[in-house]
Amino acid sequence: MLSCKETTQRLSESHDRPLGWRERLAVRVHTLMCRGCRNYDRQLDILDHACHQLRGDALPDEDDDPTDTSGER
Amino acid sequence: MTATDSLSETPADMDYARLRRDMLRFAVLQLRDQAAAEDAVQEALAGALAKGATFGGRSRYKTWVFSILRHKIADTLRERARHPTQQLTPDERDDHPLEYALESQFTERGHWRREARPRDWGDPEEVLASEQFWQLFEACLDHLPEQTARVFMMREFVGLETAEICRELELKRNNCWVILHRARGRLRLCLEENWLRDGEASAC
Numbered sequence: 001m002l003s004c005k006e007t008t009q010r011l012s013e014s015h016d017r018p019l020g021w022r023e024r025l026a027v028r029v030h031t032l033m034c035r036g037c038r039n040y041d042r043q044l045d046i047l048d049h050a051c052h053q054l055r056g057d058a059l060p061d062e063d064d065d066p067t068d069t070s071g072e073r
Numbered sequence: 074m075t076a077t078d079s080l081s082e083t084p085a086d087m088d089y090a091r092l093r094r095d096m097l098r099f100a101v102l103q104l105r106d107q108a109a110a111e112d113a114v115q116e117a118l119a120g121a122l123a124k125g126a127t128f129g130g131r132s133r134y135k136t137w138v139f140s141i142l143r144h145k146i147a148d149t150l151r152e153r154a155r156h157p158t159q160q161l162t163p164d165e166r167d168d169h170p171l172e173y174a175l176e177s178q179f180t181e182r183g184h185w186r187r188e189a190r191p192r193d194w195g196d197p198e199e200v201l202a203s204e205q206f207w208q209l210f211e212a213c214l215d216h217l218p219e220q221t222a223r224v225f226m227m228r229e230f231v232g233l234e235t236a237e238i239c240r241e242l243e244l245k246r247n248n249c250w251v252i253l254h255r256a257r258g259r260l261r262l263c264l265e266e267n268w269l270r271d272g273e274a275s276a277c
Contacts, residue, residue, distance in 0.1 A: 003183025036190035
């Protein structure tokens with residue numbers, strides 16, 4: 001059984017490398033039972049999305065409506 | 074946000090001095106070399122001005138210029154990996170206080186202490202639409218220790234794989250993962266402590 005500390009480490013690593021199937025299973029079992037780590041997992045996803053939004057790799061289209069400020073990436 | 078009225082014009086109220094300063098700080102952190110960073114920033118700004126485009130406002134323009142800068146930085150780092158010439162100054166370990174802060178969230182057995190247990194931030198879309206979140210996010214990024222910030226930004230903003238980061242910084246891969254884990258841990262802790270304190274999220 002993984003501890004919360006071990007689980008958070010693997011949750012983070014899952015963003016940087018593929019986890020082995022045993023690791024994935026152990027993490028899943030733990031997060032099913034642990035609300036703290038479940039929330040941690042979701043928080044990492046939000047951070048991930050935030051970073052992607054800041055990266056903004058896609059160039060804006062040349063013919064974008066300049067007055068449209070909604071849905072900015 | 075100011076609308077532009079001709080092609081190849083940047084938003085009229087763009088503060089270039091500030092933009093250049095932000096870009097330089099970001100580039101110095103990644104490249105750890107003032108001259109190389111200034112070159113990258115110059116090229117990125119020149120490239121942005123040359124390309125031009127119609128923009129709706131400052132923030133999109135800034136995102137776009139930073140995107141060009143990131144690609145320049147990534148190119149420089151990859152080139153450096155192919156032809157290592159410079160001896161860059163090694164970094165001191167700067168994350169001992171950080172390590173302690175993160176460790177103290179857990180009991181001896183490695184479980185969350187009750188007061189440290191991560192809470193529910195609510196609907197991700199609402200979070201990412203919150204102005205307060207973005208201000209805090211940037212502030213929390215600024216507070217990361219230098220080496221931690223460097224590795225995190227190489228991964229999440231420059232988009233390098235851990236193997237490339239490790240090669241560039243001469244770190245073992247395992248060490249990279251630990252640093253990234255601490256960066257994420259520190260960021261979420263900083264956000265949770267400062268943002269959710271206003272009682273927006275439900276306590277779990």
